[in-house]
Amino acid sequence: MATEQPLVYFEKRPKIYPRSIKGRFRDIKTAILGLAYAVFFLLPFVRWDRGPGFPDQAVLFDLPGRAFYIFGLTVWPQEIFWLAILLLFAAVLLFFVTGMAGRVWCGYFCFQTLWTDLFFMIERWIEGERPARMRLDKERLSVHKIGLKVTKHLLWLLVAFATAFAFTGYFTDSLQLAQEFFLLEAAVPAYVTILILSATTYTMAGLMKEQVCTTFCPYGRFQSVMFDENTMIVAYDKVRGEGSNGRHKPQKGVTHEQRQAAGYGDCIDCGLCVQVCPTGIDIRNGLQYQCISCALCIDACDTIMDSINQPRGLIRYSSENELEHKPTKHWTPKNIAYVAVLSLAVLVFGYSMATRSHMVVDVQQERQPLYVQLSDGRIQNKYIVKVTNKQAQPAAYRIQMTGLPQAELQVNQEQLAVAPGKTAKVNVFVRVPPQALHEEKQHFEFKITDLSGREEKIYTIDFYAPESLVRDK
Numbered sequence: 502m503a504t505e506q507p508l509v510y511f512e513k514r515p516k517i518y519p520r521s522i523k524g525r526f527r528d529i530k531t532a533i534l535g536l537a538y539a540v541f542f543l544l545p546f547v548r549w550d551r552g553p554g555f556p557d558q559a560v561l562f563d564l565p566g567r568a569f570y571i572f573g574l575t576v577w578p579q580e581i582f583w584l585a586i587l588l589l590f591a592a593v594l595l596f597f598v599t600g601m602a603g604r605v606w607c608g609y610f611c612f613q614t615l616w617t618d619l620f621f622m623i624e625r626w627i628e629g630e631r632p633a634r635m636r637l638d639k640e641r642l643s644v645h646k647i648g649l650k651v652t653k654h655l656l657w658l659l660v661a662f663a664t665a666f667a668f669t670g671y672f673t674d675s676l677q678l679a680q681e682f683f684l685l686e687a688a689v690p691a692y693v694t695i696l697i698l699s700a701t702t703y704t705m706a707g708l709m710k711e712q713v714c715t716t717f718c719p720y721g722r723f724q725s726v727m728f729d730e731n732t733m734i735v736a737y738d739k740v741r742g743e744g745s746n747g748r749h750k751p752q753k754g755v756t757h758e759q760r761q762a763a764g765y766g767d768c769i770d771c772g773l774c775v776q777v778c779p780t781g782i783d784i785r786n787g788l789q790y791q792c793i794s795c796a797l798c799i800d801a802c803d804t805i806m807d808s809i810n811q812p813r814g815l816i817r818y819s820s821e822n823e824l825e826h827k828p829t830k831h832w833t834p835k836n837i838a839y840v841a842v843l844s845l846a847v848l849v850f851g852y853s854m855a856t857r858s859h860m861v862v863d864v865q866q867e868r869q870p871l872y873v874q875l876s877d878g879r880i881q882n883k884y885i886v887k888v889t890n891k892q893a894q895p896a897a898y899r900i901q902m903t904g905l906p907q908a909e910l911q912v913n914q915e916q917l918a919v920a921p922g923k924t925a926k927v928n929v930f931v932r933v934p935p936q937a938l939h940e941e942k943q944h945f946e947f948k949i950t951d952l953s954g955r956e957e958k959i960y961t962i963d964f965y966a967p968e969s970l971v972r973d974k
């Protein structure tokens with residue numbers, strides 16, 4: 502009788518010790534990492550003069566003030582649909598790039614990859630290369646081992662804290678935060694935010710590393726939906742690598758030609774491509790969801806091919822079609838459709854930016870009571886006109902009305918002065934003699950003019966009269 506195997510719900514993952522490697526793709530990754538870190542850490546501290554009454558931080562997401570400042574651009578809540586266009590653009594761009602070039606986002610630009618890369622660099626710097634790290638982990642606990650481990654974790658925590666601090670600086674005045682934080686005078690939410698972000702950065706980039714990509718990230722799981730036989734992926738050329746007899750380690754005195762004649766391929770089974778992989782997979786087993794397309798295995802294999810005087814590219818960016826010696830078609834109907842949607846999003850965004858309004862008008866009608874009859878018989882409706890000045894300088898506005906014959910407009914202020922970035926409101930009364938009223942509800946317009954001559958807005962609203970008054974006519 503066969504014995505039943507117990508079900509395994511959790512398996513401890515083997516620790517991964519990626520080896521460092523030099524090469525073209527490593528250089529590209531390092532350059533992107535340097536640029537991304539410089540932008541991320543320096544941007545919150547760059548100043549930008551917007552005039553009095555406005556923050557002077559180049560990039561500030563001012564949530565309490567309900568405005569986003571991005572250099573010369575100020576985004577108000579009324580323009581938040583731009584965010585929707587940007588998100589659509591980013592999503593379609595991701596699908597398009599993934600369909601064309603695989604997971605380049607994961608391999609080169611994703612925050613998780615960039616931060617994990619830095620945390621790996623620190624680990625290597627403190628504990629040494631792959632063999633030294635493996636030895637260290639096997640060693641018995643000693644002062645030397647504890648010293649290295651503590652130093653590494655302290656450096657990780659320092660980077661995590663710097664990351665959390667810089668991120669928080671995008672949402673508040675970063676220079677003020679820097680002053681107040683260390684004097685213990687910052688607001689409690691700032692400490693809580695920085696603590697939580699430090700903890701998550703340390704956990705995800707230091708402790709979990711590639712597990713975030715292989716276990717939690719949904720993108721890796723649905724990549725196959727976006728891939729097709731024309732997608733450029735990091736791939737092992739099995740035909741070239743294994744010939745008819747498989748891979749084989751080099752043997753002393755056997756030339757490459759003799760190996761080939763014996764049916765062996767170019768792969769010498771050195772394992773370097775596996776050792777450099779930050780997710781610990783063997784690319785020779787084919788496309789796997791754990792592969793983040795970092796291309797370090799290409800650098801590794803190129804190094805080996807150089808050393809045995811064979812052409813590079815046993816592992817390379819390639820499409821399934823190319824591996825099967827068929828042409829790779831990049832401009833498929835699907836990719837053309839993506840480009841069309843991207844172009845449309847750019848056009849809509851550009852048009853919306855070019856025609857953006859510098860004022861926002863909102864009019865509310867007093868509903869209780871909807872109307873009053875004055876002693877002279879005229880019917881009066883009351884409105885509250887709100888004007889938001891989206892410019893960087895003070896503005897004055899005039900309120901007029903059209904569309905109601907014989908109506909009189911009474912505004913408490915001749916001109917409505919509004920400070921930059923602020924909203925002002927004013928009570929407005931509209932009075933109409935009974936003989937001019939023919940319907941219970943009549944449309945008319947408020948016209949609000951920016952006195953600098955820049956813009957005017959029309960707001961359509963209703964005037965209400967008592968039903969008895971209109972019916973009796």
Ligand code: SF4
Pocket residue numbers: 737742767768769770771772773774775785801802805815816
């Ligand atoms: S690095 Fe190249 S030669 Fe070495 S095992 Fe990997 S595929 Fe084979």
Ligand code: SF4
Pocket residue numbers: 735774777778779780781782783784791792793794795796797798799
């Ligand atoms: S298989 Fe190659 S490209 Fe994929 S994650 Fe590993 S090293 Fe990077």
